Amino acid sequence: MKKLTKIFINSPYVVWSAMFVIVPLFIVIYYAFTDANGTFTFDNIAALKDYGYNFGISILYSFIATVLTLIIGYPVAYELSKAPQRTQKIQMMLIMLPMWMNLLIRTYTWMNILDNNGVINKILSLMGLGPVTFLGTPGAVIFGMVYNYLPYMILPIYTVMAKMDDSLLEAARDLGCNGFNVWKRLILPLSIPGVISGITMVFVPSVSTFYISQKLGSGKIMLIGDTIERQMQTNYNYHLGASLSLVLMVIILVSMFIMNRFSDNAGEGGMVA
Amino acid sequence: MKRFFCVIVACAMLVALAALPVSCKRNDSVANLEGDYTGLEGTSLYIVNWGEYISDGSEGTLDIIKAFEKVSGINVTYDDSTPSNEAMYAKLKSGAVAVDIVIPSDYMIQRMIKEDMLQKIDTSKIPNYKYILDEYKNLFFDPENEYSVPYNVGMVGIIYNKTMVEGTPDSWELLWDSRYKNNILSFANPRDAFATAQFLLGQDVNNTDKALWDVAAAKLKEQNPVLQGRVMDEVFNKMEGGNAAVAPYYAGDYLTMKSINDDLEFFYPKEGTNIFVDSMCIPKSAKNYEAALMFINFMLENEVALANAEYLCYASAHSGVVSNPDYSLKDNEILYPDSEHKPKTQYFYDLDPEIRSYYEKLWEGIVR
Numbered sequence: 001m002k003k004l005t006k007i008f009i010n011s012p013y014v015v016w017s018a019m020f021v022i023v024p025l026f027i028v029i030y031y032a033f034t035d036a037n038g039t040f041t042f043d044n045i046a047a048l049k050d051y052g053y054n055f056g057i058s059i060l061y062s063f064i065a066t067v068l069t070l071i072i073g074y075p076v077a078y079e080l081s082k083a084p085q086r087t088q089k090i091q092m093m094l095i096m097l098p099m100w101m102n103l104l105i106r107t108y109t110w111m112n113i114l115d116n117n118g119v120i121n122k123i124l125s126l127m128g129l130g131p132v133t134f135l136g137t138p139g140a141v142i143f144g145m146v147y148n149y150l151p152y153m154i155l156p157i158y159t160v161m162a163k164m165d166d167s168l169l170e171a172a173r174d175l176g177c178n179g180f181n182v183w184k185r186l187i188l189p190l191s192i193p194g195v196i197s198g199i200t201m202v203f204v205p206s207v208s209t210f211y212i213s214q215k216l217g218s219g220k221i222m223l224i225g226d227t228i229e230r231q232m233q234t235n236y237n238y239h240l241g242a243s244l245s246l247v248l249m250v251i252i253l254v255s256m257f258i259m260n261r262f263s264d265n266a267g268e269g270g271m272v273a
Numbered sequence: 274m275k276r277f278f279c280v281i282v283a284c285a286m287l288v289a290l291a292a293l294p295v296s297c298k299r300n301d302s303v304a305n306l307e308g309d310y311t312g313l314e315g316t317s318l319y320i321v322n323w324g325e326y327i328s329d330g331s332e333g334t335l336d337i338i339k340a341f342e343k344v345s346g347i348n349v350t351y352d353d354s355t356p357s358n359e360a361m362y363a364k365l366k367s368g369a370v371a372v373d374i375v376i377p378s379d380y381m382i383q384r385m386i387k388e389d390m391l392q393k394i395d396t397s398k399i400p401n402y403k404y405i406l407d408e409y410k411n412l413f414f415d416p417e418n419e420y421s422v423p424y425n426v427g428m429v430g431i432i433y434n435k436t437m438v439e440g441t442p443d444s445w446e447l448l449w450d451s452r453y454k455n456n457i458l459s460f461a462n463p464r465d466a467f468a469t470a471q472f473l474l475g476q477d478v479n480n481t482d483k484a485l486w487d488v489a490a491a492k493l494k495e496q497n498p499v500l501q502g503r504v505m506d507e508v509f510n511k512m513e514g515g516n517a518a519v520a521p522y523y524a525g526d527y528l529t530m531k532s533i534n535d536d537l538e539f540f541y542p543k544e545g546t547n548i549f550v551d552s553m554c555i556p557k558s559a560k561n562y563e564a565a566l567m568f569i570n571f572m573l574e575n576e577v578a579l580a581n582a583e584y585l586c587y588a589s590a591h592s593g594v595v596s597n598p599d600y601s602l603k604d605n606e607i608l609y610p611d612s613e614h615k616p617k618t619q620y621f622y623d624l625d626p627e628i629r630s631y632y633e634k635l636w637e638g639i640v641r
Contacts, residue, residue: 050634053641111507115516116456133455136502218502219461222640234359234463235633236366 028249031242044243051227051244058224059251061138062206065145066153069202070195072146073153077194078187080154081161092158095151103148104211110147111215114140136218144212145202152201160194161187196259204252224248308567314346318564320374321361324353324506326551328577328584335580341571347564356505357462365390365556373559374568378549382421383414383623385554391420392555398566401573409550409590413620421552422569423590425581427523428618429465429547430607432508432530435538437518445473445542447519449492454499456518458511461503463636464621465547466493469521472544472619479622483631490635503640512537524607525587539607545617550590 035041080091098106113119114134124130134140164187172182210225222230224244231241320338330336338351352370355361358381365372365385377385385391396402402422409423431447437456438447448457448469460466470492471478476485501517509526511517513533527539553572555565571577575593579600582589588608589595595609602608610616624632 050637112510112514115511115514116501117514117516133501214461215507219504220497220500220502220640222637227637233363234357235630236359236363237630 028242028245031238032246033243035239044239045247047240048243048247051224054222054224054227055247055251057138057221058207058209061142061223062145062203062209065142065149065206066199066203068142068146069150069153070199073150073198074157074191074195077154077157077161077191080158081164095154099151106148107144107212107215110144111135114216135216136220138217138221140216141209141213141221141223144216145206145209148212149202149205152205153198156197156201157191157194160191164190192262196262199259200256203255207252208248308344308571310345310347310567313561313564313567315348316561316564317348317350318373318561318568319350319352319371320568321352321355321364321372322374322376323355323357326353326376326585327351328580334584335577337572337577337580340577341568344571345564345567347561347567349568365558368558371558371560372556373561373565375554375556376424376551377554378551378621379412379414380621380623382552382554385556386415386420387623390557392557392559392562393419394422394555394569395566396422399570399573401570404573404575404578404591404593406590406592406595412550413622415552421554422573423550423552424572425525425551425585425587426590427525427549427551427587428541428616429468429521430524430527430539430541430616431519431521432512432527432537432539433519434512434515434517434534434536436536437515441538441540443540443543445469445521445544447542448521449473449496449499450519451499453518455501457496457499458501458508458517458520459496459503460521461505463632465521466503466636467632468547468621469493470496472542472546475544478547478619479624481624481628483628486628486632486635490632490639493639497639523587525585528586528602528605528607541610541616543616545619548618548620550620 032044033040033042035043076095080088083091115121116131116133116135120134121131124132134143168186168190169182172186177185208225209223210229213221213223213226228241228244228248231237231244235241328334328337330339338349341347342349352372355364358377361375361377362381362384364370365375382391396418399422405423409426410418415421431442431445433442433447438453442450447453448459450457459469467486467489468478470489471480471485474489474492476489480486502511504511504520508520508522509530512520512522512530515534515536524539524541527537531537531539553569555562559565572581573591575591575597578589578591578594579597582591582594583601586602586608594600595603597603606614
């Protein structure tokens with residue numbers, strides 16, 4: 001009886017993921033290993049060697065973006081969790097507020113702000129500096145990733161830290177642990193699950209980014225996401241697009257696996273792991 | 274705390290509302306646009322077009338789709354999510370939706386006819402077909418006028434900001450000029466980008482010689498160091514805001530930009546340039562053929578065609594528009610150059626798949 005209830009409760013999710021996750025995944029695999037006539041081939045996989053550069057810069061840029069969001073996000077999450085209740089809510093909302101706007105609009109706006117004649121360069125020229133070319137550089141693309149995905153780093157770390165038991169910290173201090181050691185021996189280990197899920201939630205969308213790189217990279221920087229979009233939208237080569245996506249999925253899975261090795265009890269308190 | 278939150282939300286909503294009225298000025302005057310729509314009321318019509326490619330009611334213009342729905346009683350689904358001809362092709366080919374009207378360019382129509390994706394259009398049921406100018410009939414992609422009805426005509430030229438560029442340039446060479454390093458834009462679309470190099474090199478844009486495409490690709494690579502970026506619709510912001518000095522784009526769009534930034538100038542390069550015709554077609558997947566015919570006819574009504582020509586600033590293929598004394602762009606020297614100033618032009622033909630994937634591959638080597 002209990003088993004039956006369990007099946008009943010789970011079924012919407014199982015059906016949903018079967019239809020919209022499992023089946024599409026097999027379609028991707030099918031396309032990746034067939035040609036236009038539907039015959040089995042490794043050509044699409046072999047063609048991937050031409051895209052090593054695009055994979056390389058995607059991984060590099062998203063790695064840098066992930067590190068930067070961690071450096072920026074971790075102290076913010078810590079301060080946030082230690083702030084008084086009422087300001088916590090306000091600060092939380094300020095972090096969430098930009099996410100209420102569409103990513104495309106925010107990115108397009110940044111394109112105008114960073115442009116040669118944009119607000120930043122106007123201010124620089126008032127100070128007798130510049131103009132500085134921001135757009136079309138790797139820096140602009142990485143900036144776009146950091147800007148857009150920073151909340152995904154802050155939130156899971158904050159969640160873990162807010163749940164941390166203050167009496168543990170008090171006990172550590174009572175027993176003579178200094179500030180740095182409290183952080184190193186207590187806060188850091190306890191916040192690892194949040195950090196892991198933060199890294200995952202930033203790295204995964206960053207590595208498959210496409211719109212941000214087109215707008216802030218001025219069409220000069222082609223990440224793997226852009227390459228896949230091109231195969232689907234303009235080249236009408238679903239087979240190559242599928243095999244690129246498949247490899248990207250494998251890369252993401254491998255990096256998640258490596259991440260999980262860092263902490264055995266990841267998932268505890270984290271949102272994704 | 275709750276109250277503070279509510280105030281913030283309310284403020285955000287107010288700001289959003291304040292932005293709305295701009296797009297709410299509508300002009301639904303459709304006095305003399307009656308037609309015989311018996312039997313079609315309540316049916317639906319699915320239209321695929323590019324973004325910003327129909328008069329849509331903004332800033333007091335005629336909202337064509339709304340007017341058509343009002344006159345005909347047909348429910349229109351208007352889909353302008355396709356950014357390019359290739360995306361339109363992909364959408365039709367995927368078969369995910371039944372499209373009744375699609376508005377691609379010449380070479381794509383040629384490919385769609387070749388691949389049996391379009392239906393013949395019964396022009397006898399489109400009385401307004403008589404307005405189509407003869408020079409846009411019997412073109413290479415549809416020699417018997419069976420599959421397409423011309424909508425707009427355009428040519429590619431070079432836009433430049435006269436405060437940033439010296440003298441009066443007249444050649445594609447301007448896109449390679451190192452004096453304007455980091456201030457030159459080009460197309461993000463491979464076919465258009467290749468054409469800029471091909472015209473400069475004096476090549477035929479429809480050649481099928483891979484060695485010539487290699488030469489054009491080398492020329493494009495040479496351009497990389499001076500290029501600020503490869504863009505499509507972003508060109509409006511960049512040129513209007515003085516963020517770049519030079520950009521090739523479509524003549525009609527230049528007129529739109531010029532109305533915002535008066536420093537912008539335009540020329541047709543002396544080496545020749547690309548001309549294109551965008552036409553209305555009915556795909557094989559169409560479910561409402563009769564309504565599609567009525568829609569095409571509606572688009573060719575004098576009042577509607579004029580509203581479109583005014584809104585889009587593209588050259589019209591409609592005789593009633595080009596001879597209309599009220600047409601603000603009548604005899605505009607850029608849209609309708611006289612025989613003396615007419616540039617040399619080439620249409621893009623549909624290239625065979627081998628050449629297509631060859632230059633796409635070359636393109637991936639250029640953009641990195």
